[in-house]
Amino acid sequence: MAVIFLLGPGMWAAHDAARPEPPPMATRRRLAAILNAGGHRAFLMEDDPDRAGEDLIEKFDRLLRSGATDVLLYWPPLAKMQTTYDELILLCDRKELIEQLGIAIWVLHHVKVAAIAAGTFRILEKGGRSRYLTAVAGLGVQPLEWETDADLDDRVRLLAAELD
Amino acid sequence: MILDLLGHKDYLRILIALEGAPQRFTEIQKLLDLNPAQVDRALTFLRKGLWVVPRTLPAESGPLRVEYRLGKRGAAFLASFERFRADIALQERQLGRAEVQELQSLSR
Numbered sequence: 611m612a613v614i615f616l617l618g619p620g621m622w623a624a625h626d627a628a629r630p631e632p633p634p635m636a637t638r639r640r641l642a643a644i645l646n647a648g649g650h651r652a653f654l655m656e657d658d659p660d661r662a663g664e665d666l667i668e669k670f671d672r673l674l675r676s677g678a679t680d681v682l683l684y685w686p687p688l689a690k691m692q693t694t695y696d697e698l699i700l701l702c703d704r705k706e707l708i709e710q711l712g713i714a715i716w717v718l719h720h721v722k723v724a725a726i727a728a729g730t731f732r733i734l735e736k737g738g739r740s741r742y743l744t745a746v747a748g749l750g751v752q753p754l755e756w757e758t759d760a761d762l763d764d765r766v767r768l769l770a771a772e773l774d
Numbered sequence: 775m776i777l778d779l780l781g782h783k784d785y786l787r788i789l790i791a792l793e794g795a796p797q798r799f800t801e802i803q804k805l806l807d808l809n810p811a812q813v814d815r816a817l818t819f820l821r822k823g824l825w826v827v828p829r830t831l832p833a834e835s836g837p838l839r840v841e842y843r844l845g846k847r848g849a850a851f852l853a854s855f856e857r858f859r860a861d862i863a864l865q866e867r868q869l870g871r872a873e874v875q876e877l878q879s880l881s882r
C-alpha cells in the first residue's frame with residue numbers, strides 16, 4: 611500500500627474564480643478517493659488537522675515523514691498557485707530527505723502546463739509560474755499528463771495500479 | 775487499448791526494449807532504428823496508458839531529459855504476450871511459418 615501526500619492548489623486564480631468547474635481542492639479530494647479505492651492511503655495537507663503550535667513548515671515535515679511513499683502534485687491550468695509554490699519550495703529544500711526516504715514524486719499536469727517532446731520535459735507555463743515546477747522537475751519526477759476530467763480520473767486509476 | 779498495442783509493432787518493440795533497463799528517447803531510437811516521429815508517437819501512446827512510466831533525470835539546470843521505464847501494466851502485458859508467442863510457435867504448421875516468424879522477430 612502506498613501512502614500518497616497529495617499536493618496542489620485549492621482554488622482557481624482570482625480572475626477565474628467564477629469558472630463552473632469544482633475548485634482544485636475538490637478535484638484533489640476526488641483523486642484521493644480514487645487512490646484510496648485502489649487500496650492506498652492518499653491525503654491532503656488541508657484535511658489533516660493542525661496540531662497545537664505547529665506552523666505550515668512543521669506540518670509539511672510531519673506529513674512527509676509520516677510514512678509517505680509518494681508525493682503526487684496535481685497541476686491544473688489557471689489555478690491560484692501561491693500555496694503550492696510554497697509547498698514546492700519545501701519539497702526542493704528537502705531533496706536529500708526525499709531521496710533518503712525513497713519518496714517518488716509524481717506530477718499530474720494538464721497538457722497546457724507541461725509536455726514531453728522528443729525526450730525532453732518542457733514547462734509550458736509562462737514566467738514565474740514555470741520557475742517552481744522546473745525546480746521540482748529537476749529533482750527527478752514522474753510526469754503524467756491529462757486533458758479532461760475523465761482523462762485525469764483514468765490516469766489516476768492507472769496510477770493506483772502502478773503504485774506498490 | 776490492448777488492441778492498439780497489439781496492432782503497432784513499434785509499440786511492442788519499445789516495451790520489449792524497456793524490459794532490461796530504463797532508456798532515454800535517443801537510446802530507444804538508436805536501439806530500434808526508428809525515426810523520432812515513430813518513437814514520439816509510440817511513447818505518447820505508451821505513456822497515456824501507463825504501459826511505460828517517464829521520469830525526468832535530475833538536473834540543476836538545462837533541459838530536463840526524460841527516461842522511460844516499463845510500468846507494471848507494461849510488464850504484465852509482456853508476460854502474457856510472451857506466453858502467447860511461445861504457444862503460437864507450437865502451431866506453426868497450421869498458422870504458417872511466415873506468420874510465426876513475424877512474431878518471433880520481435881527480439882527480446
